[in-house]
Structure formats: C-alpha cells, structure tokens
Amino acid sequence: MTSIDWSKAPAWAKSLCLNPAHEQAWLGDEGYSYLIGNGHMVEWTNECAFDHSAFKLVEARPTPWDGQGLPPVGTRCVFSLSQGTEWHKELRDGVEVEILAHYRPIGMSTVAVFAFPCPDGGGREVEQAVADRFSPLPTPEQIAAEERKKTIQEMLDVDQCGTLSRTKFCNLLYDAGYRKVEGGKP
Structure with missing residues (x-):
C-alpha cells in the first residue's frame, strides 16, 4: 500500500478510512466525506448514512514527533551518544538518523532501530537505542x-x-x- 499524500486531504480530516461499502472516505471529529475525492464533509448527525464506528481505519494523519518517547518509524532525527555504552564504531554523536522500526528485546524496554550514514560515504549502518538517545532535528x-x-x-x-x-x-x-x-x- 502506498502512503497517503496528506497535503491533498481536507484540513479537518484526521484519517483515511473505508466505509461499510468499502469506499474511501476522509474521517474527522465532526464528520466524514463520502468519497476521498470530494473533500466535502457530511456532519455526524442521526441522519448520517454511516455511524463513526462503521468506518475501518486505513491510515491516521501523521503527527509531528515532539521529542517525547520513541520517534515514529520513518522519522529523521538526531542521535546522541551516551558515555560508557558501546556503539557501532562508525556511529558519531549528533548524526542525523532515520528510524526504521521499533523492537522489544526480551526483558528490555522497546528500542528504535535506526540507520545512520557511514562517515566514509560507504552506505548506511544499523543500530538500536532507547528513546532518550533521540531528539528532533533542529529548526x-x-x-x-x-x-x-x-x-x-x-x-x-x-x-x-x-x-x-x-x-x-x-x-x-x-x-x-x-x-x-x-x-x-x-
């Protein structure tokens, strides 16, 4: 499935869903659109064709990461080294990384798996770390x-x-x- 181009979604849309007839619809707090293409909202009323609970989520509108908790998958952020911890020999403090996945090793906290560029320009390497090692990219x-x-x-x-x-x-x-x-x- 391809990612949704949220720049084309109505401002009020919180998610893309499927209605009971398996048609795509923008879904918001105040209502929904019948078809993804029209962008017009039908307000939630007793006369609505579908109840809010009848829609199946396809994709929620992404929210920017504020630096709290693990960065969402796909986020580009800054990695900070910690003293006394062994890291990949090519990993540098303050490097921009991309979050690839979240993973919970047995008996440990959930970590973010991330890719970082090799300093010699020879591709990317992968490492994992807990949430406090990441911060948003500077503005x-x-x-x-x-x-x-x-x-x-x-x-x-x-x-x-x-x-x-x-x-x-x-x-x-x-x-x-x-x-x-x-x-x-x-």
Whole structure:
C-alpha cells in the first residue's frame, strides 16, 4: 500500500478510512466525506448514512514527533551518544538518523532501530537505542541561533584576557576577517 499524500486531504480530516461499502472516505471529529475525492464533509448527525464506528481505519494523519518517547518509524532525527555504552564504531554523536522500526528485546524496554550514514560515504549502518538517545532535528531558527552564538564566542576569543580597549578589540576583529554584512543590523 502506498502512503497517503496528506497535503491533498481536507484540513479537518484526521484519517483515511473505508466505509461499510468499502469506499474511501476522509474521517474527522465532526464528520466524514463520502468519497476521498470530494473533500466535502457530511456532519455526524442521526441522519448520517454511516455511524463513526462503521468506518475501518486505513491510515491516521501523521503527527509531528515532539521529542517525547520513541520517534515514529520513518522519522529523521538526531542521535546522541551516551558515555560508557558501546556503539557501532562508525556511529558519531549528533548524526542525523532515520528510524526504521521499533523492537522489544526480551526483558528490555522497546528500542528504535535506526540507520545512520557511514562517515566514509560507504552506505548506511544499523543500530538500536532507547528513546532518550533521540531528539528532533533542529529548526532553521535554532541552527541560525547556534551559529550566531558560536560566531560571537569566536569574536570574544580574540580578546582572551578581556582587557583590550574597544578600538584595539575592533582592530583585531577586523584583522581576523569579521565584517558587517550589507543590510545587516548595526
């Protein structure tokens, strides 16, 4: 079965289901559509052709992972190494991984099986870990904020003792290659 293109689903749709006549229908809290193609909602009333419980779930609308619990299968996220634990020799801290499956070894907590790229570009490897080893991918805003913080710290490191005058400090920054970006804030 192919995955549903949720960008084409009505905003109110929570899932794709089959009605008792085996026709596809969008299903929502307030009603359903007769056919997947029409997108119009029939509100839940006593006059409805089908009761909510008569529909068979095909696929629920995916919800973004918020970093709590195991990432859902198919999620791309960041893996964090833990000290004192043996991992695959190619696995690096902070690498982007893809969750392939969930698995519960006998007598243990459920783990996520994930794939990660080999640093030498030679394909992907597989490993498993518990939920607290994963975090959501950083947003573009978080990446920009981290880069800003890093750059400011590099600039401050130019004056290691913190004793330079503003003029000398600015001269050192200029000599180190720092420039105001045109259109940037003063």
